[in-house]
Amino acid sequence: MAKNFLPALGLVSALALIPAATAAIAAVDVDTYRELDQFMDVFERVRSEYVEQVDDKTLIRGAIDGMLASLDPHSSYLDEKGFKSLMMTTDGEYGGLGLTVTLEDGAVKVIAPTEDTPAERAGIKAGDYITHLDGKLIYGGTLDEAVEEMRGKPGTSTVLTIVRPGRDKPFDVKLTRAIIELPAVKWEVKDRVGVINVNTFNKTTTDSVLAAITGIEKSLGSQPLGYILDLRSNPGGLLDQAISLSDAFLEHGEIVSQRGRTKGDIERYYARPGDAANGLPVVVLVDAGSASAAEIVAGALQDHHRAIVMGERSFGKGSVQTLLPLGSETALRLTTALYYTPSGRSVQEGGIKPDIVVPQLSDPDYKDRPIFRESDLRRHLINELKVEDEVIQEDGKPDPRFTATAEELEKKGIEDYQLHYALQSIARLGETRMAAAPKKTGTR
Numbered sequence: 001m002a003k004n005f006l007p008a009l010g011l012v013s014a015l016a017l018i019p020a021a022t023a024a025i026a027a028v029d030v031d032t033y034r035e036l037d038q039f040m041d042v043f044e045r046v047r048s049e050y051v052e053q054v055d056d057k058t059l060i061r062g063a064i065d066g067m068l069a070s071l072d073p074h075s076s077y078l079d080e081k082g083f084k085s086l087m088m089t090t091d092g093e094y095g096g097l098g099l100t101v102t103l104e105d106g107a108v109k110v111i112a113p114t115e116d117t118p119a120e121r122a123g124i125k126a127g128d129y130i131t132h133l134d135g136k137l138i139y140g141g142t143l144d145e146a147v148e149e150m151r152g153k154p155g156t157s158t159v160l161t162i163v164r165p166g167r168d169k170p171f172d173v174k175l176t177r178a179i180i181e182l183p184a185v186k187w188e189v190k191d192r193v194g195v196i197n198v199n200t201f202n203k204t205t206t207d208s209v210l211a212a213i214t215g216i217e218k219s220l221g222s223q224p225l226g227y228i229l230d231l232r233s234n235p236g237g238l239l240d241q242a243i244s245l246s247d248a249f250l251e252h253g254e255i256v257s258q259r260g261r262t263k264g265d266i267e268r269y270y271a272r273p274g275d276a277a278n279g280l281p282v283v284v285l286v287d288a289g290s291a292s293a294a295e296i297v298a299g300a301l302q303d304h305h306r307a308i309v310m311g312e313r314s315f316g317k318g319s320v321q322t323l324l325p326l327g328s329e330t331a332l333r334l335t336t337a338l339y340y341t342p343s344g345r346s347v348q349e350g351g352i353k354p355d356i357v358v359p360q361l362s363d364p365d366y367k368d369r370p371i372f373r374e375s376d377l378r379r380h381l382i383n384e385l386k387v388e389d390e391v392i393q394e395d396g397k398p399d400p401r402f403t404a405t406a407e408e409l410e411k412k413g414i415e416d417y418q419l420h421y422a423l424q425s426i427a428r429l430g431e432t433r434m435a436a437a438p439k440k441t442g443t444r
Contacts, residue, residue, distance in 0.1 A: 095151055104376075104378055193228060253342060290315055291315035321335055
């Protein structure tokens with residue numbers, strides 16, 4: 001131990017010869033050396049005295065995981081399996097259940113099920129805890145280990161044991177793994193409105209949205225009344241795709257900025273001329289599962305008044321993770337910046353607040369279902385200026401627009417109330433726009 005500490009002592013003895021600021025930096029270095037000495041002391045004690053022999057690789061990996069776990073929920077070390085898993089996800093296809101999960105105090109917690117996957121069809125919900133896989137306790141392991149066990153050969157089955165807040169006892173759900181194709185975009189036409197459902201931000205997202213706009217116009221034989229960009233339960237993905245998708249609807253102006261640890265560490269991204277929607281009305285749907293890249297798009301279109309944002313307050317993941325390669329098959333996923341909307345808002349922790357708050361009335365459990373956001377994660381980065389949920393009432397009375405029950409809506413054939421409300425809004429905006437358009441005149 002003394003051998004490692006000697007250089008630090010020599011450094012301290014020379015402090016009288018250098019300016020005070022440099023001395024302060026050197027003092028920090030001395031403290032760092034002391035901590036590293038202590039780390040090596042613990043490492044050697046564990047190697048030599050632990051009840052069972054543990055290989056050095058396991059100890060060092062544990063130290064790395066512990067260091068990153070002390071930072072924030074999104075920084076992590078990717079070993080060969082984790083790196084491969086990330087690449088499969090961004091490429092858009094893998095075998096598994098269709099869940100976005102995080103690790104909270106050693107427990108696997110569901111952020112959101114992916115639309116039209118085994119997990120969503122089985123009723124897995126945001127906020128559920130997965131405690132066992134096929135009867136095997138997965139508490140206390142790493143997130144990569146849990147994800148690796150949930151993925152597998154399509155057609156094979158697994159049983160998840162779920163603990164759901166509000167239910168007295170855990171319950172089992174049997175799922176059959178499938179190829180989780182993540183079609184970034186699905187579209188349809190409803191009531192002359194183009195509905196574009198963006199499920200994830202992978203490398204094909206923007207091209208798929210542009211193709212969807214073309215497909216909608218072709219199917220109608222004319223322009224639609226407007227577009228609904230459905231970003232609900234979209235966990236995010238690639239930053240460059242969030243920027244290019246926002247650019248597709250904006251003619252000019254800033255899309256997003258990301259700001260690092262130093263005052264001058266700011267990078268801004270701007271829109272180029274050209275609006276793929278030709279100025280038609282746009283509604284963006286968000287909910288508590290809309291995160292990261294989805295929030296960048298919603299915030300950019302909201303700040304530029306290019307779209308009306310509807311639904312529920314979004315997840316609130318306003319941090320940027322940079323993938324720093326450590327080798328050919330390992331990497332460090334490190335939070336290096338926070339992103340800000342064009343008006344200078346950070347969505348970290350608070351999320352994007354809709355212009356019009358619309359509850360999902362068609363879900364009979366919407367009042368009782370737990371809402372899970374970034375602010376619920378341990379060690380999340382704090383935003384002192386975060387927004388809060390808006391109470392949908394006036395003078396203590398429920399908002400008359402949102403008093404229908406799920407049963408009443410079902411009788412009317414309304415399966416998705418938020419989408420229904422957005423369709424009605426686009427119809428009104430489209431009619432107003434057509435009424436305000438100059439009339440064509442001719443001569444006889």
